[in-house]
Amino acid sequence: MTALDTIGRLSGLDSALEAWLPGQRWFADKGRPLERVSVRQVLPFSDPVGADEPAGVIAVVRVEFADGRPAADYQLPLGVGMVTPAVPGSSVIAKLPGGVVHDALADPGLVGRLVRRIAADEDGPGLRFEAEPPGFQPPWHALKVRRLAVEQSNSSVVVDERYVLKIIRKLVPGTNPDLELQRMLRGAKSPHVPRLLGAVEGRLDGAPATLAVLQEYAPAASEGWQLALDSVRELLGGEARPDRAADFAAEAASLGETVAAVHGELAATGGTVPLRRADLARIAGSMTTRLDSALDAVPELAEHERELRAAFAAVADLPLEMVGAAQRIHGDLHLGQALRTTARWLIIDFEGEPGAALSERLARYSPARDVAGMLRSFEYAAYHQLNQIAVGRAIDNPAARAAQWTARSQAAFCSGYAAVTGRDPRCDGALLTAYQLDKAVYELRYETRHRPAWAWIPLGAIGRLLAEAVR
Numbered sequence: 001m002t003a004l005d006t007i008g009r010l011s012g013l014d015s016a017l018e019a020w021l022p023g024q025r026w027f028a029d030k031g032r033p034l035e036r037v038s039v040r041q042v043l044p045f046s047d048p049v050g051a052d053e054p055a056g057v058i059a060v061v062r063v064e065f066a067d068g069r070p071a072a073d074y075q076l077p078l079g080v081g082m083v084t085p086a087v088p089g090s091s092v093i094a095k096l097p098g099g100v101v102h103d104a105l106a107d108p109g110l111v112g113r114l115v116r117r118i119a120a121d122e123d124g125p126g127l128r129f130e131a132e133p134p135g136f137q138p139p140w141h142a143l144k145v146r147r148l149a150v151e152q153s154n155s156s157v158v159v160d161e162r163y164v165l166k167i168i169r170k171l172v173p174g175t176n177p178d179l180e181l182q183r184m185l186r187g188a189k190s191p192h193v194p195r196l197l198g199a200v201e202g203r204l205d206g207a208p209a210t211l212a213v214l215q216e217y218a219p220a221a222s223e224g225w226q227l228a229l230d231s232v233r234e235l236l237g238g239e240a241r242p243d244r245a246a247d248f249a250a251e252a253a254s255l256g257e258t259v260a261a262v263h264g265e266l267a268a269t270g271g272t273v274p275l276r277r278a279d280l281a282r283i284a285g286s287m288t289t290r291l292d293s294a295l296d297a298v299p300e301l302a303e304h305e306r307e308l309r310a311a312f313a314a315v316a317d318l319p320l321e322m323v324g325a326a327q328r329i330h331g332d333l334h335l336g337q338a339l340r341t342t343a344r345w346l347i348i349d350f351e352g353e354p355g356a357a358l359s360e361r362l363a364r365y366s367p368a369r370d371v372a373g374m375l376r377s378f379e380y381a382a383y384h385q386l387n388q389i390a391v392g393r394a395i396d397n398p399a400a401r402a403a404q405w406t407a408r409s410q411a412a413f414c415s416g417y418a419a420v421t422g423r424d425p426r427c428d429g430a431l432l433t434a435y436q437l438d439k440a441v442y443e444l445r446y447e448t449r450h451r452p453a454w455a456w457i458p459l460g461a462i463g464r465l466l467a468e469a470v471r
């Protein structure tokens with residue numbers, strides 16, 4: 001029995017997926033009524049050895065929308081036929097007459113098979129498995145697999161506490177920038193990213209498409225987001241004096257140095273191009289376009305529309321000597337993309353903004369765009385924690401303390417960045433503010449779609465940034 005025989009016996013999978021997909025955290029098209037879900041490709045990666053084993057397949061599922069907007073393709077690694085006792089019942093997607101379909105990422109045997117095929121460069125029909133560089137050797141024992149309990153656009157599992165396998169969910173033709181930039185940084189011998197181990201590639205619309213990326217797991221690393229939250233909690237809980245909130249400033253400065261070093265490595269391997277007047281007009285135009293679509297989706301944004309338009313339009317007229325050059329950047333930099341190991345900060349997830357078109361994610365930008373992303377993230381941490389703590393606690397002026405923590409962390413980050421590049425990002429004030437506003441507009445749309453209870457954070461930030469800009 002092969003995986004294809006097993007999947008051939010199934011019927012009713014399309015309608016089961018139509019009900020299941022919109023509830024998944026990584027489903028990026030939430031809120032859009034579905035017209036049709038159909039399995040477009042079934043790529044076997046693990047044939048069942050006995051009747052009590054599941055087949056492993058990668059299904060590429062096409063989702064069509066009732067609003068007529070372009071269809072989207074999603075990747076689903078599935079176990080089909082049987083569910084072994086190691087697989088939790090909650091990972092069953094559908095019980096169909098031909099067999100049970102479950103999430104292969106919850107199945108240690110199937111995840112192990114993917115990792116071993118990457119290590120062995122073992123290609124199969126429609127799938128390319130690539131060890132990068134060749135030579136890593138997973139242990140022979142059955143691999144342990146655990147799902148990461150984090151907010152994610154894709155789906156990652158930790159394998160044997162050694163590897164992280166990231167399954168790219170929304171597929172587009174082409175090499176995923178996360179893989180592309182990790183390859184560039186490996187070429188630059190960067191110590192600032194986890195070691196890349198391999199990838200899985202399929203084909204979509206006649207072109208290669210990245211399906212998964214395998215990298216070394218950084219054990220005992222803490223997410224920058226959690227560290228920042230802990231620091232703000234100490235401060236707002238009265239456990240640290242406001243002037244001692246500098247504790248996180250040291251971390252923020254070292255993070256600034258790391259981001260600057262990564263920018264240097266990306267510039268050295270991917271090249272730089274000077275930003276010209278036409279580029280500034282293009283940047284101003286795309287900020288305005290993002291604003292237009294956010295205004296459609298979030299009516300509360302209207303109160304800031306006039307000032308936002310003015311801030312974005314002003315980018316087109318910035319003095320060229322202030323804006324520097326464009327290069328490949330991270331593209332969606334925030335504290336969740338920074339891991340603090342005992343030795344250093346590591347930067348992960350170079351995919352860019354999940355909702356952006358691939359062509360936008362492959363473009364060169366001013367590094368100020370990444371800096372702005374991180375500055376926003378300090379603010380996010382402070383205001384998120386302010387909201388958590390304010391309930392039921394009587395501490396002295398928590399909002400002022402949160403603002404102070406934000407300002408200190410942002411300043412330290414910029415100083416760290418300047419220590420490496422010789423140029424403080426705050427020198428490009430208007431561009432940096434425009435990029436922060438643009439990011440906040442993006443975040444407002446992102447939160448409205450995925451976490452509506454968080455939308456107040458970017459909305460408030462837009463008001464604060466605009467008020468600071470006129471001061």
Ligand SMILES: Nc1ncnc2c1ncn2[C@@H]1O[C@H](COP(=O)(O)OP(=O)(O)O)[C@@H](O)[C@H]1O
Pocket residue numbers: 148150151152153154155156164166194215216217218219221223336337339348349351
């Ligand atoms: N190499 C790694 N070592 C340790 N943790 C990791 C590693 N890669 C990712 N993670 C964890 O997984 C989370 C999600 O990974 P990420 O690549 O950002 O996925 P997504 O593209 O879905 O946002 C990160 O925020 C981090 O907590």
Ligand SMILES: O=P(O)(O)O[C@H]1O[C@H](CO)[C@@H](O[C@H]2O[C@H](CO)[C@@H](O)[C@H](O)[C@H]2O)[C@H](O)[C@H]1O
Pocket residue numbers: 151152153154225332334335336349352353354373376377378380381443446
């Ligand atoms: O990590 P992803 O590539 O999936 O990025 C998306 O999701 C992020 C949230 O998980 C989102 O980040 C926003 O929330 C963070 C706190 O959870 C905060 O630190 C960031 O500053 C804020 O932008 C990101 O924007 C989105 O693209």
